[in-house]
Amino acid sequence: MFILNREFTWKGWQFSVLKLAMFAIGILIGVYFVGFWKRIWWLVWVVAVVFTVWAVAMALKALKKK
Secondary structure, eight states, rough: OOGGOOOOOOOOHHHHHHHHHHHHHHHHHHTTHHHHHHHHHHHHHHHHHHHHHHHHHHHHHHHHHH
């Protein structure tokens, strides 16, 4: 059985650990490649805003179903 085909659920605290790890990795990448990110900071903001709005919309849609 391939690990990516398995289905599992996350508890809230487990998802929080993943989010904190991704946040820390993002900061480290930003620190080491500051010259690269400075040139496309506007694109990073656009992507962040679009995906944040999308995530909020999915969450609100899921709340409506309940």
